[in-house]
Amino acid sequence: MGIAIHGAHKSYRSRRKQPITALAEVDLHVARGELMVVVGPSGSGKSTLLRATAGLEALDAGRIEIGGRDVTTAAPGDRDISLVFQDYALFPHLTVTENIAFGQRARGVPKTQITTDVAQAAAMLGLTAALARYPRELSGGERQRVALARAMVRRPKAFLLDEPLANLDPDLRLRTRVEIRELQRRLGVSMLYVTHDQTEALALGDRIAVVRAGRIEQVGTPDELYARPSTAFIARFIGTLPMNLLPPEALGRESGPVTGIRPERTHLAQAGHGHLTGRVAAVEPSGEETVLHVVCPDTTRILVRVPSSAGVPRPGSETGITWSNADEHHFASAEGPRTA
Numbered sequence: 001m002g003i004a005i006h007g008a009h010k011s012y013r014s015r016r017k018q019p020i021t022a023l024a025e026v027d028l029h030v031a032r033g034e035l036m037v038v039v040g041p042s043g044s045g046k047s048t049l050l051r052a053t054a055g056l057e058a059l060d061a062g063r064i065e066i067g068g069r070d071v072t073t074a075a076p077g078d079r080d081i082s083l084v085f086q087d088y089a090l091f092p093h094l095t096v097t098e099n100i101a102f103g104q105r106a107r108g109v110p111k112t113q114i115t116t117d118v119a120q121a122a123a124m125l126g127l128t129a130a131l132a133r134y135p136r137e138l139s140g141g142e143r144q145r146v147a148l149a150r151a152m153v154r155r156p157k158a159f160l161l162d163e164p165l166a167n168l169d170p171d172l173r174l175r176t177r178v179e180i181r182e183l184q185r186r187l188g189v190s191m192l193y194v195t196h197d198q199t200e201a202l203a204l205g206d207r208i209a210v211v212r213a214g215r216i217e218q219v220g221t222p223d224e225l226y227a228r229p230s231t232a233f234i235a236r237f238i239g240t241l242p243m244n245l246l247p248p249e250a251l252g253r254e255s256g257p258v259t260g261i262r263p264e265r266t267h268l269a270q271a272g273h274g275h276l277t278g279r280v281a282a283v284e285p286s287g288e289e290t291v292l293h294v295v296c297p298d299t300t301r302i303l304v305r306v307p308s309s310a311g312v313p314r315p316g317s318e319t320g321i322t323w324s325n326a327d328e329h330h331f332a333s334a335e336g337p338r339t340a
């Protein structure tokens with residue numbers, strides 16, 4: 001058993017005493033050894049879900065099990081979890097060794113055991129050469145690795161991470177992301193990983209839970225979320241570029257569903273041919289590919305991603321846009337559920 005969250009509900013009171021629903025009827029199961037990413041926009045309830053799982057926040061209703069044990073009312077220290085936050089929370093006056101060993105010492109683990117555990121965690125995370133240093137002598141990436149090593153030596157039933165890469169520059173984010181993934185695989189521990197970054201979610205997760213306004217809209221593998229988003233919101237949220245959503249009028253229909261087409265599944269055609277014709281409003285080269293912003297006569301804007309080598313049209317010119325009907329998604333409305 002990994003982590004099981006049943007019917008979690010949590011609301012806060014605003015300063016004006018208005019209720020703010022942070023979590024509503026959330027069910028989430030993380031299998032043993034699974035890396036589950038919780039992703040969603042700012043304020044959607046991700047941190048509340050993680051903090052409730054950690055026991056830092058009490059639920060109004062619902063039940064939480066970790067490793068098959070009901071921990072709903074257990075104190076954070078009694079849940080067999082390790083937490084990692086974005087701000088590392090290292091002790092500045094302790095060396096790397098002492099920081100990693102701190103929790104183990106407090107728990108009275110024998111010294112020889114601690115020495116072995118620290119050496120092993122440091123080796124796994126490439127920190128062996130830094131063991132005698134103080135946090136101020138480390139880079140941001142090294143500090144985050146110390147925080148991970150400290151979390152790891154506890155051998156918890158579950159790892160809970162809240163935006164652990166938020167303070168790192170892009171290069172380090174990428175490297176540390178790979179390290180976290182490898183570490184989680186090697187330890188075979190369940191992990192709940194919170195981020196607002198869908199790229200990170202797709203890269204890391206065995207599965208991803210997309211949260212919006214306190215509810216989980218979809219749980220699935222990265223491929224499932226990309227190929228069959230269950231709502232138009234997810235279709236726009238998951239993917240390097242948001243999916244184009246076309247109202248029926250844009251396709252010359254009086255009524256019907258909203259049609260979704262990914263920018264990377266569109267092709268250019270001659271003006272007047274294909275599914276649509278519009279004017280190129282902007283051209284954004286990004287190496288091998290170029291993204292065109294095309295505005296149709298009814299003002300619908302469409303993103304088109306094409307190979308840069310393919311004779312990209314100039315801004316202001318007219319172009320046709322086409323796609324294979326098999327690549328279409330259909331939704332009840334611009335935010336609503338999938339219909340086909």
Ligand SMILES: Nc1ncnc2c1ncn2[C@@H]1O[C@H](COP(=O)(O)OP(=O)(O)OP(=O)(O)O)[C@@H](O)[C@H]1O
Nearest residue numbers: 012013020022041042043044045046047048049196
């Ligand atoms: N202590 C609190 N008191 C009042 N409202 C709170 C409190 N903590 C969170 N909230 C509200 O609950 C909602 C969910 O917050 P939460 O921090 O879980 O979102 P989040 O998805 O983690 O956001 P972010 O990505 O910005 O960190 C928000 O509307 C937030 O304003």
